[in-house]
Amino acid sequence: MKHEHAVQVASRIVSIQRDYEALRGHAAFSLQELFNFTQFDLNAFCASFSPHPESKTLSRSAKEFCDRYGIWLPNAEHYISCALYLYPAATLHRMETMLKNLAIGYYLNDIMGRDLFKYLAVEDRHQASTMIQRMSKVHPPFIDDAGNDPVEQANLEMLGEVLQHSPEDWFNRFLPCFSKYIEVTHQDCSCVKLGSILSVKKYVNMRYCTSGMGHIVQFIEYAEGDFLNWQWLTEKGLNETLERVHRSTALIGALMNDFFSFEKEVIDNNADSNLLMAVALNNPDYGLNNVIDHCAGIIRSLLKDYLNGVHQIKKAIANQKDVDSGIMRRHLVGLDRCVQASWLWQVFTQRYKRSVSIWKETTLS
Numbered sequence: 001m002k003h004e005h006a007v008q009v010a011s012r013i014v015s016i017q018r019d020y021e022a023l024r025g026h027a028a029f030s031l032q033e034l035f036n037f038t039q040f041d042l043n044a045f046c047a048s049f050s051p052h053p054e055s056k057t058l059s060r061s062a063k064e065f066c067d068r069y070g071i072w073l074p075n076a077e078h079y080i081s082c083a084l085y086l087y088p089a090a091t092l093h094r095m096e097t098m099l100k101n102l103a104i105g106y107y108l109n110d111i112m113g114r115d116l117f118k119y120l121a122v123e124d125r126h127q128a129s130t131m132i133q134r135m136s137k138v139h140p141p142f143i144d145d146a147g148n149d150p151v152e153q154a155n156l157e158m159l160g161e162v163l164q165h166s167p168e169d170w171f172n173r174f175l176p177c178f179s180k181y182i183e184v185t186h187q188d189c190s191c192v193k194l195g196s197i198l199s200v201k202k203y204v205n206m207r208y209c210t211s212g213m214g215h216i217v218q219f220i221e222y223a224e225g226d227f228l229n230w231q232w233l234t235e236k237g238l239n240e241t242l243e244r245v246h247r248s249t250a251l252i253g254a255l256m257n258d259f260f261s262f263e264k265e266v267i268d269n270n271a272d273s274n275l276l277m278a279v280a281l282n283n284p285d286y287g288l289n290n291v292i293d294h295c296a297g298i299i300r301s302l303l304k305d306y307l308n309g310v311h312q313i314k315k316a317i318a319n320q321k322d323v324d325s326g327i328m329r330r331h332l333v334g335l336d337r338c339v340q341a342s343w344l345w346q347v348f349t350q351r352y353k354r355s356v357s358i359w360k361e362t363t364l365s
Contacts, residue, residue, distance in 0.1 A: 009191045009272055009281065016280050019288035020267055020358065028360045031259055034296035035343075040303065042343055049340040052084040054092060059084070062099040069154040071107040081349060082106075085341035086216060089334075090223035094165060098219050100158040101178075105212050107151060108132075108182070114189035114210055115264075115271035129187065136183035139175070162222065170218075170227050178215040185210040189273040191281070203278035204251065204298075210273075211254030217246050220334035228331060232324040238313055245309035249335050252302050253342035259295070260352040260362060306339060 032042050052058060062080045066072035083102045087095060112120060112128045120128060131149050140163055142156040159178075163171055189210060191197050198206065208214060221227045233239040258265075258275035265271040272281065275298070280291045310332055317325045346352065347361045357363040 005197065006192050009197065012281055012284065013266065013270055013272060013277065016277065016288055016291070017267055020263075023288065023358050025356050028358055028363055029292060030360045031256075032343075032361070034292070035256070035299050035303065037300045037304070040307070046340040046344050049085075049337065049344060050088060051081070052088045052090065052095060054095070055081070055084045058092070058095055058099060061096050062103055065096075065100050065154070066103050066107070069150040071103065071151050071154060073107060073110055075110070075351060076103070076106070080106075082341075082345050085345035085348070086338055087219065087223040087334075088337060088341075091225065094223055094225065097158060097161040097165070098223065100154065100161070101215075101219070104151060104155050104158060105181070108186050112186045114185055114187065114273045115269045117186065117188045118190060118193070119269075132182060132186045136179045138179070165225070166222055167227055169230070170221060174215055174218050174222075177218060178212075180209055181212045181215060185212065191272050197281045198278060200275075200278050200282050200298075203273075203275065204255070207254050207258070207275065208247065208250055211250065211257065213250035213253045214246075216253070217250050217335075217338060220331060220338060223334065224330070226327050226330050226334075228327060229324045233328075236316065238316055238328075241309050241312050245306060245313070245335065248302050248306040248309065249338050249342075252299065252306060252339055255295075255299055255302065256342055256346060259299075259359065260346045263354065263357060263359075263362070264352065303339075306335075310335065 035042055059077070059080055063072060063076070066076060080099060080103060083095070083099045087098060090098065110116075112132075117125065117128070131152065134148070135152055135155055138156065138159065142160040142163070144153050144156050148156070159175070162174065166174070184206070187193075189206070228242075230239060233242060255275050262274055262276050265274045266277055271277070275295050276288075276291050279294045280286055280288075283290070283294070286294065313328065313332065317328055352362045353364050354362060355364050
């Protein structure tokens with residue numbers, strides 16, 4: 001990136017931080033109100049939701065796994081709960097595996113995530129990059145190498161379990177998606193490092209990968225062992241619609257998270273890899289209020305796309321009694337739970353809470 005562009009990015013971060021300081025303690029936006037729209041209310045949509053009934057047992061199991069590999073962080077209890085929201089109907093052994101997956105992802109995020117990577121010492125950055133490259137290139141059979149870092153060993157154990165309990169065609173879609181997430185997320189994703197200011201569209205495409213929500217949506221099938229028949233979906237002309245619904249589901253979770261983590265990433269860590277900063281950089285005349293309104297509109301649009309796609313699929317399979325239609329109906333329930341969890345968990349968790357916040361949902365009361 002040219003020097004003048006780097007200066008432009010740094011200056012824009014400072015201007016957003018100044019706007020933030022002017023708002024902090026004087027105004028708090030309700031994210032729910034920002035994301036709601038005519039005939040849609042987030043809390044009403046989420047009213048039927050409850051976390052996994054075996055949450056306490058599963059949390060203990062996740063901690064034992066993390067302790068075994070030395071990847072339990074002080075705030076781990078707050079992010080472990082995420083999977084308990086995402087897959088409330090999962091079987092116990094499948095839930096344990098998915099908890100391992102999320103534990104590995106959150107550990108890496110909090111050690112070398114996209115907003116923290118640049119702060120690592122030079123030698124640590126090199127070692128982290130080398131390890132991430134190894135982790136993103138693994139393939140069956142997932143044989144442990146005693147020389148691997150403990151988190152790599154944990155990753156191989158988790159992937160071996162996923163492989164053992166899923167059909168080959170599903171796993172062959174899952175592994176590249178998960179590997180891509182590992183590869184692109186754990187590095188410096190700043191505009192300076194990337195060499196340009198990304199358009200909002202390009203940022204959203206990148207965020208789809210860095211969020212990990214792509215493979216988290218795929219886990220809906222794995223959670224209950226209810227795997228989709230993509231040949232049947234293609235024959236029904238539903239494959240493209242479902243792919244769009246999957247993408248909307250993933251981006252709802254990813255971009256809602258950019259609101260919840262805005263203060264940690266942009267205000268605390270001077271990061272520009274966040275939806276609000278992507279909009280700010282592409283609209284230099286916007287103050288923070290304008291940025292918030294623009295970004296909330298993106299969330300509302302994704303929610304509308306999701307609801308429209310689900311309606312189309314429900315209409316197409318109405319009154320059909322075959323096995324694949326039944327699996328599809330149950331999958332739609334799982335997608336609803338995922339969207340609900342994307343909202344409810346982020347409101348519930350202490351991960352984003354602070355004594356004074358510009359969001360009502362993250363303000364400690």
